[in-house]
Amino acid sequence: MTRAKADGGAGAHGFHLTKTQRELLRYIAGETALNGGVCCTKRDLADLTGRNVKTIDRCLSALRRDGLVEAEMRFGENGAQLGSCYRTANGSARAPTVGRVTTEGSDSARKAVGNETN
Structure with missing residues (x-):
């Protein structure tokens, strides 16, 4: 991810x-x-998201580097690494408004839904 140009x-x-x-x-x-x-x-x-784990890793790294997302690593009692906790920087829930977050079924079924096609 790069900083956008003035005309970008x-x-x-x-x-x-x-x-x-x-x-x-x-x-x-x-x-x-x-x-x-x-x-x-x-x-x-x-x-x-239907993406590859390496793609997710690159995207999260870029979002963290640019200060948009914070991540906290978690470890189990035996020292094994667990899934990280992610939140928007400073706990702010502000994100670009190009889609919506919807819930299908339970909280564990929450999905990010975009409006654009690729």
Whole structure:
């Protein structure tokens, strides 16, 4: 992800976000607003968005680097790493408004839904 040029199509944050980054940011922002964040694995996010785990890792790294998302690593009692907890920076639930977060069924079925096609 790169800082957008003055004449580029940047959102309110001044960043050009990929479709996957927007989906992740919308989902994390929605969970931040509802629950203070979301604790899950990158595999969970990959399954949710239909993307590869490596793609999710790159997108989360970029969102964290640009200060839009915070992540907190979690570990089990035996020292094994668990899914991280993600929230929008400073607990703010503000995200680019190019889609919506919807709930289908239970809270665990929450999905990020975009309006654009790829």
